[in-house]
Amino acid sequence: MMGVRLTAWVRGHVQGVGFRWWTRARALELGLTGWARNMPDGRVEVVAEGAEESCAKLLELLRGGVTPGRVDRVVERWSEAKGGLTGFVER
Template structure:
């Protein structure tokens, strides 16, 4: 990341539970994150949940959280666990792992 002012930026770790695998959730999450100018990644985890790590503006991250509560039309989200962390600037793009 550049040496620009990082005020108002954060890192967010989400675990999304419910019917979120096999329903296009990761692909939609990736599109949403890119639309919000966030960087990081999304992946399925063995527990059947989806894990998201994203960095960017707090406002955009809050919008990603709101999206995660809804998910795709074929998903059924039952819980979204949030962990807010300090911005690191380690990511250059958002991708699916």
């Protein structure tokens, strides 16, 4: 079973504060694959694939207020998993 793909765009003070590293650690704990990358506009894009329950938990953690830096807003999009991802990387 492929599961789902969560794409989340995180806005706030999330670059240069260890946010991608923190996100990678949480995603690996949840058994997810994908990446987190800085975007030119200051957001961080998080793409995670795996079980829907695990992706939902990651989204909850991103919004949970215990991340490095400061999260002001998270916009998410759900889709079918595309597959082909291994591990979880910081881009």
